[in-house]
Amino acid sequence: MTARYARIAAELRDAITRGGYAVGAQLPSEAELAARFAVSRGTVRQAVAVLAAEGLVGSRQGARRIVLGRERSQSFAELHSFAQWARAAGHRAGGRVLAQRRRGASAVEAARLALRPGEPVLSVLRLRSLEGEPVLLERTVYAGWIAPAVERLDADCESVTRALHDGAGLVLAYGEHFIDAVAAGTEDARLLAVRRGSPLLRQRRVTTTPEGRPVEWSDDRYRAGSVTFSIRNSVDANPLVRQVGDLRPAR
């Protein structure tokens, strides 16, 4: 059963997306929405808070909320799974494992995965494609405790996230992402079919379970021009952080 506020948020989001409210237009007042949906003002406020967090609407005390944009953020699953994202966006995704081996965690990997250096991890190199073109090179390190489930997967498994969810009951809940630009190395260049030294968009990320247990630490490199990340922020909701240098020190 979906919560009342979630259904109200969905209805308003649909109206915005379909153009019922233009960008810059005002939303109805909270009292008006409360009457229309027959709920209390608190529930209406929960609903519009969702839209505000998505960056779709903004608000100022004393004035009605305004529409800031018409496109919604993707679901968490779509952001963490290349295959699920591509499918939802209407693209044809492919992928295959190029190399896979067990080894001991390096110092950085251990810090990211909350392990001790030398503890077993599974290192996987995957090449992923969009519309048949190679666009993404993933170098992923899985914590040892999930490694057996990963090794059972097909080499050309389309969605690793989905397979681990269905097969091993693995649920991912939180992620931290670090985005910067790097020059393609020799291996990057060969596999992504670009020249050595050409620009790549790098996204390093760690993903954890609902309990906060790290599952994977990945270095993903996109061919320039293939993918863009976007974020909408405000005085109230400000998820994006800019940092000097390569990466913050490990915890």
Added chain:
Amino acid sequence: MTARYARIAAELRDAITRGGYAVGAQLPSEAELAARFAVSRGTVRQAVAVLAAEGLVGSRQGARRIVLGRERSQSFAELHSFAQWARAAGHRAGGRVLAQRRRGASAVEAARLALRPGEPVLSVLRLRSLEGEPVLLERTVYAGWIAPAVERLDADCESVTRALHDGAGLVLAYGEHFIDAVAAGTEDARLLAVRRGSPLLRQRRVTTTPEGRPVEWSDDRYRAGSVTFSIRNSVDANPLVRQVGDLRPAR
């Protein structure tokens, strides 16, 4: 006067940042916090919602909240103003205007700034440095209505955002950011002191007033290795969006 929930959020954030709660540790229950701060449960929930939006804590129904990380997102001002960000992070920022001229808006610029093509805009090229090293090339287009205030600024004005706030009463409230990687062009390479074709981290952004009126559309290019963006997300709060190609079509 700061709101109660904001002060409670600040106190909890401090405790997390100082290490009073380790990463992975549990937060006190809502009832416990309500008693400790002598507020209702609703107020406590508002406070922890702030921390959740900052990516510091996560929650699951039935279990206590857990600490996910120790570092807080930057303020909106710090994200939009290179100078304010650098100062807050303890770095020495510099910058100067290399070129500045009025012209008519292109089709893309007009769409981004909610103008008609050909309406007057002010185009500015700025080079910004960190610790004396050039790291960022900004190509900014200001809407015509704010151009006079921008033209009154010094060429080596440290913080444009701050100067426009103090001088013209301009308040920025919302932003949308598009992040990808590009190869340095001839001008980029010369000004940032890198080789042509070397990787740059590009952040294009549009910033608007509290009323939703677009102020500036900017193409910012960082030298590779100088800056990293980071984002923490979850099933509930998911601000990051991945898109195919260069940039979504204009609204």
Added chain:
DNA sequence: CAGTGGTCTAGACCACCAA
């Protein structure tokens, strides 16, 4: 000035987690 969103309360019921 009336309308609107921002804050806060006190209580209720439920779904879920862990022991």
Added chain:
DNA sequence: TGGTGGTCTAGACCACTGG
């Protein structure tokens, strides 16, 4: 099964916006 967070209500007061 008891404690926890998730949802919802009904009402109150305040700060701010806008005509």
